Each structure stands twice: as structure tokens, then as C-alpha cells.
Amino acid sequence: MIEDKWVLLARLxxxxxxxxxxxxxxxxxxxxxxxxxxxxxxxxxxxxxxxVEPREIELQKHWLHKGRVxxxxxxxxxxxDAETLRGMEVAIPREExxxxxxxxxxxxxxxxxxxxxxxxxxxxxxxxxxxxxxTSVPLLVVHRPRGDEVLIPFAKxxxxxxxxxxxxxxxxxxxGLLEVNAPLTEAERLAEQQESAESEYDEPYTEPGGE
Numbered sequence: 210m211i212e213d214k215w216v217l218l219a220r221l222x223x224x225x226x227x228x229x230x231x232x233x234x235x236x237x238x239x240x241x242x243x244x245x246x247x248x249x250x251x252x253x254x255x256x257x258x259x260x261v262e263p264r265e266i267e268l269q270k271h272w273l274h275k276g277r278v279x280x281x282x283x284x285x286x287x288x289x290d291a292e293t294l295r296g297m298e299v300a301i302p303r304e305e306x307x308x309x310x311x312x313x314x315x316x317x318x319x320x321x322x323x324x325x326x327x328x329x330x331x332x333x334x335x336x337x338x339x340x341x342x343x344t345s346v347p348l349l350v351v352h353r354p355r356g357d358e359v360l361i362p363f364a365k366x367x368x369x370x371x372x373x374x375x376x377x378x379x380x381x382x383x384x385g386l387l388e389v390n391a392p393l394t395e396a397e398r399l400a401e402q403q404e405s406a407e408s409e410y411d412e413p414y415t416e417p418g419g420e
Contacts, residue, residue: 215252215263215300217317218243219278224291230281231291232274233299235341236317239307240278243271252298263300276342314373316347322376324351324361326387330379333387339363359387 219233237243249268253261267283280299285291309315316339324333338350340360347363361367361382370379 214303215250216303216306216315217252217298217300218249219280219299221251221280221294221297221299222277223295224288225274225279227288228281229285229287229290230279231285231294233278233280235276235278236298240273242307243268243278246301250300250302251294252300254296254298314371316341318373319349319363319378322373322378324349324378324380326380326382333359333361336378361386 217236219236222232222234224230225232247268248265250263250265252263255261266285269281269283271278271280273279282294285294306315319336319339322336324336325331326333332354334351334353336349337352337358340348340350344362349361349363351359351361353359361380367380367382368378369381370377372378
């Protein structure tokens with residue numbers, strides 16, 4: 210499958226600034242390693258199985274911005290240029306992804322794992338998403354057997370055992386965390402999205418080192 214050939218680094222959200230920079234959601238576990246790359250590929254998500262040829266492009270510079278990353282590509286020099294990239298995914302060939310140290314894991318590989326916690330290793334549920342934006346520690350969005358969801362900090366202090374190959378993660382969680390750490394309600398999510406949309410172009414352009 211074509212998806213197996215690529216590791217996603219970011220998803221392009223919208224233009225940022227007036228010189229072709231693009232704001233992107235981070236999909237990589239190692240954003241600090243963007244500086245090691247001057248060549249990436251742009252993938253076009255499609256609703257069908259139609260294959261769109263990946264576009265190789267030079268990454269000139271980048272910087273982190275409010276939990277996201279701003280990317281500047283060669284040949285993309287205006288807001289209109291940047292707008293054409295909206296929704297594309299930034300990727301590298303799978304064989305080029307970062308080498309993991311001991312006890313590290315690619316965030317994407319946590320999706321589909323089940324979390325077990327407590328002395329009896331209760332089945333808390335399945336990880337359906339990993340939120341890497343809200344806090345400094347990734348949050349596991351876990352769908353519980355009873356149908357609701359809970360957010361669990363993916364902190365080393367809570368982690369006992371991790372077997373990604375077997376899709377199993379064992380943790381020791383603080384008392385009460387599962388009861389109080391619920392995600393936003395649908396109404397809260399919609400309100401947050403509306404606020405974000407209203408301020409989409411209101412942010413002043415700031416480039417590190419600029420005046």
C-alpha cells in the first residue's frame with residue numbers, strides 16, 4: 210500500500226504570513242529534527258484510491274509556533290502559492306524516519322493499542338487519537354468499552370510496560386484521573402473551532418529573528 214511507504218511529518222493547514230509560509234499541524238514525534246531535512250514530499254489526500262504522484266520539494270526553513278510548525282518551501286513565495294498547498298501532507302520515505310532510542314515510540318504507532326491500568330490491569334480502552342498540541346505531554350484519547358472517551362497523559366511516570374507489536378500498553382494512573390480527565394464536549398469543540406476560524410487571519414506575522 211502507498212501509505213506504508215511514507216511517514217507523515219505534518220498536515221498543511223493554511224498560509225501563515227505573506228511570503229509563502231504555511232502553518233501546519235505536527236504529525237511527527239520529533240519536530241526538533243525538521244532542521245535535519247532540506248527535502249520532503251507533499252502528498253495529496255484523496256477520498257478515492259486514486260494515486261496522486263508525491264511532489265518532492267525543498268524545505269528552506271521552519272519554526273515552531275503555538276504547538277504547530279511554520280514551513281517555508283522553495284518556490285512558494287506568496288499567500289496564493291501557499292493556499293494551493295492547503296490540506297496536503299508533508300512526508301518522508303519510511304526508510305528515512307528517525308532512529309528510536311530505547312523506550313521511545315512513534316506516536317502514530319500508539320493508535321489502535323489498548324491501555325490496561327491498575328493492579329488488576331483493567332482494560333481501559335483503545336487509543337483512537339494522540340493529542341500533541343494541548344499540553345507539553347502527549348494525551349492519549351482512549352475510547353472506553355462503555356462508549357465514552359478519556360484523556361490519559363502519555364507520561365513516563367505512568368508507563369509500566371509497552372508492547373506496540375502486541376498493541377498493549379500497561380500503565381499506573383493517579384487515582385481519579387479517569388473520572389475527571391474527560392475530553393471536550395461536542396459543543397465545546399464547536400465553540401473552539403469557531404473561535405479559531407474567526408482568528409485565522411488575525412495573527413500578526415512573526416518570523417524568529419525578525420524585527
